[in-house]
Amino acid sequence: MEEKMKKNEQKTAHKTEYVSPAVIKRLPRYFRYLRELIREGTMRVSSSELSARMHMTASQIRQDLNCFGGFGQQGYGYNVQYLYTKISELLGVGEGYSAIIVGAGNLGRALIRNSMFEKRGVDVIAAFDVDPQQIGRKLDGVVVRSMDEIADFCQRHTVDIAVLTLPKESTADVVRTLSRAGVRAYWNFTSTDLQDIDPTCIVETVHLGDSLMTLSYRLRSKEDV
Amino acid sequence: MEEKMKKNEQKTAHKTEYVSPAVIKRLPRYFRYLRELIREGTMRVSSSELSARMHMTASQIRQDLNCFGGFGQQGYGYNVQYLYTKISELLGVGEGYSAIIVGAGNLGRALIRNSMFEKRGVDVIAAFDVDPQQIGRKLDGVVVRSMDEIADFCQRHTVDIAVLTLPKESTADVVRTLSRAGVRAYWNFTSTDLQDIDPTCIVETVHLGDSLMTLSYRLRSKEDV
Numbered sequence: 346m347e348e349k350m351k352k353n354e355q356k357t358a359h360k361t362e363y364v365s366p367a368v369i370k371r372l373p374r375y376f377r378y379l380r381e382l383i384r385e386g387t388m389r390v391s392s393s394e395l396s397a398r399m400h401m402t403a404s405q406i407r408q409d410l411n412c413f414g415g416f417g418q419q420g421y422g423y424n425v426q427y428l429y430t431k432i433s434e435l436l437g438v439g440e441g442y443s444a445i446i447v448g449a450g451n452l453g454r455a456l457i458r459n460s461m462f463e464k465r466g467v468d469v470i471a472a473f474d475v476d477p478q479q480i481g482r483k484l485d486g487v488v489v490r491s492m493d494e495i496a497d498f499c500q501r502h503t504v505d506i507a508v509l510t511l512p513k514e515s516t517a518d519v520v521r522t523l524s525r526a527g528v529r530a531y532w533n534f535t536s537t538d539l540q541d542i543d544p545t546c547i548v549e550t551v552h553l554g555d556s557l558m559t560l561s562y563r564l565r566s567k568e569d570v
Numbered sequence: 571m572e573e574k575m576k577k578n579e580q581k582t583a584h585k586t587e588y589v590s591p592a593v594i595k596r597l598p599r600y601f602r603y604l605r606e607l608i609r610e611g612t613m614r615v616s617s618s619e620l621s622a623r624m625h626m627t628a629s630q631i632r633q634d635l636n637c638f639g640g641f642g643q644q645g646y647g648y649n650v651q652y653l654y655t656k657i658s659e660l661l662g663v664g665e666g667y668s669a670i671i672v673g674a675g676n677l678g679r680a681l682i683r684n685s686m687f688e689k690r691g692v693d694v695i696a697a698f699d700v701d702p703q704q705i706g707r708k709l710d711g712v713v714v715r716s717m718d719e720i721a722d723f724c725q726r727h728t729v730d731i732a733v734l735t736l737p738k739e740s741t742a743d744v745v746r747t748l749s750r751a752g753v754r755a756y757w758n759f760t761s762t763d764l765q766d767i768d769p770t771c772i773v774e775t776v777h778l779g780d781s782l783m784t785l786s787y788r789l790r791s792k793e794d795v
Binding site: 370400436438442451452454456506536547557559564565 | 686763
């Protein structure tokens with residue numbers, strides 16, 4: 346069975362194919378572990394080594410990597426740098442996407458200062474807020490501008506991603522403005538359902554509250570046992 | 571079919587049963603929408619009204635709520651307050667869990683100041699950091715203590731949840747200390763795999779970087795079309 350999979354990998358190399366949503370969801374995880382291997386100076390890795398690190402079965406790993414054109418060679422393993430570059434490309438890391446932070450409150454400011462954008466090749470080009478105390482501030486080179494300028498700014502610059510860290514109540518209005526100005530993707534930290542506002546937009550929602558509740562639920566369930 | 575489900579709901583009321591992980595994952599979402607209804611002063615809601623709001627099928631909603639003892643009455647709808655209370659209980663909102671923030675950097679400080687803990691009934695009792703500039707500060711009533719005190723603090727106080735917002739490099743050591751001091755649940759913002767460190771702990775991981783990458787992937791895929 347595993348033998349057969351390896352053969353398939355060879356066969357499908359250099360072929361771009363359909364990548365299932367389940368695999369896509371795992372790609373950032375591969376990206377993260379591969380980056381770690383690169384940092385450690387590892388050049389080659391076998392599916393069983395990756396398996397031990399990533400707590401996934403070797404067979405699952407081979408199947409996943411096969412999905413987008415396998416790069417494994419039997420008895421030789423994967424070329425870490427090649428795999429990393431390929432997955433980075435697939436994830437759009439080299440696209441040079443630009444983002445704005447909408448809402449420079451505590452969370453917005455924490456995100457600006459986080460190295461995550463840089464590491465993922467996303468360029469934060471501005472932040473926006475309504476608070477006069479924040480407007481004009483510069484955080485890690487990013488200027489906080491008045492929310493009143495946001496439509497104009499998005500028309501003059503290419504803005505690929507809007508990071509929404511503003512209060513829930515203001516979200517709908519701002520998203521309407523951004524959509525009109527051509528913004529298509531939202532990284533949504535408000536618990537607003539954006540599909541109601543712009544059904545065509547691409548949204549990735551981070552529900553911090555939901556995540557915390559899932560944790561308490563699991564803690565409580567364990568205590569009941 | 572729907573008729574039958576409604577009857578089942580009546581039958582299973584007041585019975586506590588097995589709740590599937592898929593339903594558990596959706597509970598915080600129900601909690602959020604029900605809280606909204608309460609704020610709006612809505613007393614009763616039908617599965618079809620909830621369906622329109624939550625972008626889920628009415629049949630799915632009835633099935634979910636049925637899982638933990640249905641509360642619906644045909645032609646009458648759900649009692650919003652009862653449902654909210656019941657789901658809050660299930661989620662452990664009233665348990666009065668206490669949490670500490672480990673790492674009072676930008677993200678840790680943003681979380682302390684976020685109302686999310688209070689809203690979910692989790693009490694943040696302390697924060698810890700290694701930075702002398704942070705130690706001694708008070709953020710929204712929460713004192714930042716020296717990381718050196720963390721083991722002692724956890725032994726003297728009940729700490730249900732540790733929120734990990736510290737650098738990846740320091741995570742393993744700190745988690746070992748916390749586990750020894752009896753902490754069992756982690757809300758993990760570092761990209762460290764905690765199961766390697768303490769296989770028995772309860773972990774909920776927030777992978778901000780992964781979420782950002784999934785968004786760029788989807789943006790890129792849409793552009794390719």
